[in-house]
Amino acid sequence: MIQPNKSSLALSAAACGLALASCGTEAPAPYGPLPTPQQVEWQKMETNMFCHFGPNTFTSAEWGSGQEDADIFNPSQMDCRQWASIAKAAGMKGIIITAKHHDGFCLWPNPASSHTVAQSSWMDGKGDVLKDLSEACREYGLEFGVYISPWDRNDPAYGTDEYNDVFRRTLESALGSYGPVFEQWFDGACGEGPNGKRQRYDWDLYHETVYRHQPDAVIFSDVGPGCRWIGNEAGYAGKTCWSRLDTAGFTPGASPSQDTLNCGNVHGKAWIPGEADVSIRPGWFYKDSENDKVKSVSDLLGIYYASVGRNSLLLLNVPPDKRGLIHSTDSLRLMEFRAALDKIFSVDMSEGASAEADEVRGGSMKFAASNMLDSGYDTYWATDDNIREASVIINLDGEKTFNRIMLQEYIPLGQRVAQFSVDIMDKDGDWVRAAEGTTIGYKRILLTDRLTTAAVRVNIEKSYACPLLNGFGLYLDEVMGETEAWDDADSSGETRDAWTPLEIDLGKTAEVIGFYYQPKKKGKDGCIISYNLEVSTDGKYWKTVFSDKMFENIVNNPIRQEVTFDAPLTLRYIRLLPLSTSENKTYGVKSFGAL
Numbered sequence: 001m002i003q004p005n006k007s008s009l010a011l012s013a014a015a016c017g018l019a020l021a022s023c024g025t026e027a028p029a030p031y032g033p034l035p036t037p038q039q040v041e042w043q044k045m046e047t048n049m050f051c052h053f054g055p056n057t058f059t060s061a062e063w064g065s066g067q068e069d070a071d072i073f074n075p076s077q078m079d080c081r082q083w084a085s086i087a088k089a090a091g092m093k094g095i096i097i098t099a100k101h102h103d104g105f106c107l108w109p110n111p112a113s114s115h116t117v118a119q120s121s122w123m124d125g126k127g128d129v130l131k132d133l134s135e136a137c138r139e140y141g142l143e144f145g146v147y148i149s150p151w152d153r154n155d156p157a158y159g160t161d162e163y164n165d166v167f168r169r170t171l172e173s174a175l176g177s178y179g180p181v182f183e184q185w186f187d188g189a190c191g192e193g194p195n196g197k198r199q200r201y202d203w204d205l206y207h208e209t210v211y212r213h214q215p216d217a218v219i220f221s222d223v224g225p226g227c228r229w230i231g232n233e234a235g236y237a238g239k240t241c242w243s244r245l246d247t248a249g250f251t252p253g254a255s256p257s258q259d260t261l262n263c264g265n266v267h268g269k270a271w272i273p274g275e276a277d278v279s280i281r282p283g284w285f286y287k288d289s290e291n292d293k294v295k296s297v298s299d300l301l302g303i304y305y306a307s308v309g310r311n312s313l314l315l316l317n318v319p320p321d322k323r324g325l326i327h328s329t330d331s332l333r334l335m336e337f338r339a340a341l342d343k344i345f346s347v348d349m350s351e352g353a354s355a356e357a358d359e360v361r362g363g364s365m366k367f368a369a370s371n372m373l374d375s376g377y378d379t380y381w382a383t384d385d386n387i388r389e390a391s392v393i394i395n396l397d398g399e400k401t402f403n404r405i406m407l408q409e410y411i412p413l414g415q416r417v418a419q420f421s422v423d424i425m426d427k428d429g430d431w432v433r434a435a436e437g438t439t440i441g442y443k444r445i446l447l448t449d450r451l452t453t454a455a456v457r458v459n460i461e462k463s464y465a466c467p468l469l470n471g472f473g474l475y476l477d478e479v480m481g482e483t484e485a486w487d488d489a490d491s492s493g494e495t496r497d498a499w500t501p502l503e504i505d506l507g508k509t510a511e512v513i514g515f516y517y518q519p520k521k522k523g524k525d526g527c528i529i530s531y532n533l534e535v536s537t538d539g540k541y542w543k544t545v546f547s548d549k550m551f552e553n554i555v556n557n558p559i560r561q562e563v564t565f566d567a568p569l570t571l572r573y574i575r576l577l578p579l580s581t582s583e584n585k586t587y588g589v590k591s592f593g594a595l
């Protein structure tokens, strides 16, 4: 694109006579790496539903071993239309299904595998979840996406070169048979297969295969290329969140630090926006025992602000149950969440306002600040190329009360703003600081105390190129309250030196069915990953119940893990001996006890 120079702009403005005459100026040049049109459309989806479903639904595991009998998968009232109708009513734009999780079981009759629905007795081996769900998505106007795990704890070829070809054929089968796929979700996990070997993933082959069948798909992984993991499984992006990332030297599973994923790289070379995945329940798969632990509306709103409100997509997991239906507690909660979002965002306190900027590109109406207030996505306020600091005053239609401030940058031309603030006018006509932020990106929602004012000023204080803002809104959230505490969640618990055992004395012998361990929710202490578990009745003679057992997915999702014994045991003491921890020197304990 040809960049107009300053003098030609001045000349053209002079030729027009009036500063706000309709003579246009050139659109600003793009800045930095840019999103593809598919990535822009993807970002506009804002919220999608994740469905973790498979053998784990029936065994209550988080990571199946791959040795489960295919017959275990037998939903009694399977109905993907129910999932789609709930996702639609909740305002989600698409559904991503775990077509194959780490246990290797395929929810469609994959000819490249012998561990699929076709080998199960569900519908006499004639069922196909991908077919049912893709059709249901089409019926309800939703996009359809697939999670296909390269880690496979069942396939005998896993750990050999041959497996890369098996996986290629798996991708071809899933991506070539069910219509358009908007997102391909690649988990970076690379554990051991059935023969104890790990696989060297051929990512180039996998990506090339995805694009051959689904050229418009956005590929998710720790490092993209389409979108990136946000660095936690709790659903929050960094308050600073760049859509740019440096990926040189990294691969999915061997990714930049979780902080980097959370915040992106300010001058990153690739456009790889964040996607925040989180489950509506503590675990990713359905468990009866978690029916009373479904997240509250306040939790979900906190997650929404910390994901969509911080330049990320929200991928909210709602796992279908053993019937093959979304449980009524979850669907009810989703409807309450939707109702809360509608209540908050259906009334924009900036409705009827006017906007005036101290800097407008070429003095042209085409780039006027009023573009921030209209509903058009592609119209935006812009300044001249050399202007990186500027303010917009928004005069409201009378005095208004709000506690959420929403801003949007026009990302098709890149992400630019690195620092901004918002002031409100007080009763004496003075500007008072109401909020500050760093990045804006596709969307930024700031949480403030309840503010009442007739005028708001947005100050762009640092921008890497002329700022381009296309959206603004003021809202009142009376559901969640005033805090922005979602990612500052609880870090309580104990820090212990790695390798020191955890022990409990019940005081007297009792019948125990298992134990639980929960690491600290936050903090740098890490957690126990694998362990031996011993029990005793007298504290002298110990019996080993588990040796070299692993807490599944505990690093990324540090929730309370309950482990049951094969049969109840009579005991007084339980000792957990860490074998490996996520940090070298310490591990955290929020709770440890008997079940």
Ligand code: FUL
Pocket: 062, 063, 187, 188, 189, 277, 284, 553, 556
């Ligand atoms: C993780 C997996 O290991 C979990 O089981 C879950 O699927 C989550 C969404 O991604 O990396």
